[in-house]
Amino acid sequence: MRVLFVHPGPLMYSEVYLRLEPLGMERVAQAVRAAGHEVRLLDLQTFGLADFARELKEFQPRAIGFSLNYLANVPEVIDLAKSVKQQCRDSFVFVGGHSASFIADELLEHGAGAIDAVLRGEGEIATPLLVSAIEDGGLDKVPGAVTAKGRGPAPVLLESLDKFPPARDLLARRRRYFIGVLDPCASIEFTRGCPWDCSFCSAWTFYGRSYRMASAEAAAEELAAVAEPNVFIVDDVAFIHPEHGYAIGREIERRNIRKQYYLETRADVLIRNQEVFAYWKKLGLRYLFLGLEAIDEEGLKAHRKRSSTGVNFEALEIARKLGIHVAVNLIADPGWDAARFAVVREWALAIPEIVHFTVATPYPGTELWLTESRKLTTLDYRLFDIQHAVLPTQLPLFEFYERLVETQRVIARKHMGAQAMRDAAGLILRLALKGQTNFARSIWKFDRVYNPQRQFADHQRPVAYTIRPPRPPGAAPRDPAQLYVHPRREGAKRQAPIADLGQAPV
Template sequence: MKILLVNPPNCGRSIPEEEYGIETIKMIFRGEPLALEVVAGNLDGHDVAIADLKAAPNALEDALDGFEPDLVGFTGVACEANTVLRLAGKVKRRSGALVVVGGHHASCDPDFFNHEAVDYVVVGLGKLSFRELVEALASRTVDAGVAGVAKTHPGGGLKHVPRAYSQADLVDDRPPRYDLVAAHRDRYVMSGVGGKVGFVASAYGCTHRCTFCSIPNMTGGRYLIHRPASVLRDMRLLGDVPVVRLVDANTFGDPENALSLGQTIIDAGLKKAIVADVRAETVTRHPELFRLWKQAGLAVAVIGFEEITDAGLERLNKRSSVAANIEALAILKDLGIRVVGDFIVSPDYTEADFEALERFVAAHAVDLPLPSILTPLPGTPQHRDMQPRITIHDLDYYTFTNAVCRTRMEPRLFYQTYAAMLQRFLKHISHA
């Protein structure tokens, strides 16, 4: 089968820009489409191509005309979902290809894609289930259903066979097809860390249940890990790319395995600057793990601080504390590991709250503070709980830089205050 996998272009709309002329908030993100490379890695025997529209905006049209796929698969997060539907419609108008959608939004809100332009929705991890779907299509046994895949029925309900995700879904022995995006490698850079960046997955999912997070939906709340040898293999496949972003939501979720992975990287003599997501209490409970990982190349730890009060953390079910956050920062700083701090700006923020956040960032010298505006994602507990306060349902605005819930501050002042803080933080970044 000829299979085209499509990464949507950078999308999303900006209220501060459209309503108030504030242009500094909208952000452009770059990085390789690892989800598609991973899915492609398990499609041997088929002719597979990736169209990365973030790197090459016309690649879909070019591939529809030149490659003539039998099946087109899209990935997408919430703010890309409308664009995916629009592009799926284009595929249907211009070709006879089947359309499959997977990724974060498909996993959190599969019904969104119950649309005439889409044939199947892959829910959660897709490396194995998509392979199974392709095989079932080829052998015409697809009507029996594939676990983890929903058949669309516009006007009716989705027919979804649930899947119990397990280690087998990682198909550990098959590496991502980095080669399919080799032409764009120079465009995959990470500002603030320096240089070309390659993405590697070492774990999936999370056993925590923070109210705002879409990650637990990907694995049904399970935490799954790649073997250290596979992670090392993938890092090596990236060749001379100097920075490796471990894209897992929680790289050190199994400290014993993380220890073994760190040691494997050290023993292999790999010299990469590594960026990874860390939970604060993993640092405070296992400081020795981070001493080892500093040696392995851990240059930047991304921590979801989210809130600066315990009550705020409790509301998010973060199961962490401000004291743990501060202690983790101190441990990492001591080790010379830079900290990117994610913070969630609530629509209830007042000017005093913005000031308090800036004071916290300054007092604890967070190297790269990244405040995003609270955005209840469909399919999360937060979305259910905050439903009455959501004023904007158009997913184009779900970029984490728009207030989709009513703000306590007058909206113009809210965005001006947020934009000014962001500017000061970004200046901070350029000096970090």
């Protein structure tokens, strides 16, 4: 069967800071290809709608699968699904991905017949079964499948991350992917899942608190096949198990793999396992992303980070000593006033690290979605992108965006202003000589992308599809099991013990 997988277009954040390859879609594509089907990929982050129309006409796929990891892409995916049904009436259209897993019934309702199925949970096992069921029947038996007629069995986790390496050969325009100065940049996955339960995050509810690791041999083999000189390790928390990081590193050394790396981790993990990060610095680790989220104890408690300001600041000191560049994320609460913005801005300017801001956003699948008592001020999916305020703001909305953007601009000037440009001129020139201009273009885009007029105007756009609001807190008793996409397997044996995680639930 001919199967086309489509990733939707870029979001606001990715217009400036990064554009990542659709790794999950590539892995699912490999699983479907391994089942004997003819597969193509199209990423609308780097291609346009004309390319999509041409692909439909030339390839004539029997099945089209849309990747929907971000809630803000919902209207785009629904409209694309409807356009497919107009052009290819007999095609089977399905949607999968992280966000899709939490709003499956909504997608079917909005699709009004244009979406034949939504696939909840991980896709590597279920998607080949779904594709086979299109012709053979039995959609109701596919794990995670949701159709107008009902739901199949619970989603099934992929037992081994080694099994389906991403089908990178199917994805064109790979040099368009980057993260900061790592241009171009591929992505890779060493682990999947997270044992922490931050209230704003849905990784733990999606994976049912499972945590799996690729074998060191498979991870290094995949890494050796990556053509790009830079690699983003997409793990939710890198090197929770230091022995896993060492094992992969030894395989990298044995194969003489030379790359530069960017990864994400937690402050407490960096402190506990700083030796493995020092080891990876020698292997090429250049950038490290730390989601500090708050600069005070009250904020950390609200986000249930299970950390402290002392731990966070110690982690920053360790990264500085290791010579690893750090990007920090803070969550801007809509309840901030002018004084709070000033305090945070002063703190961010006082440290050498890059500081990014995201806006506190309750997402379906997060505990915050069920417990946040402030009423949503919008039901427009497109604004659920952690760059817009969807909760009531203490300041008038336009002023909130003015304060937010000014804070971002002042901080960004340290790293993306005229002096930074002069300092980075050599790097920009070297990249340009290789045909790489993603990083340079991102610097010039900042003022156009981040401005209060644009963000405020986004609230005034006509809304075609609205998100189902959560039930009011206390309206009905909640079954904790309903939080999870993949059922939590009580007592299931992990691949390795998570040693000394402090207060983190396991």
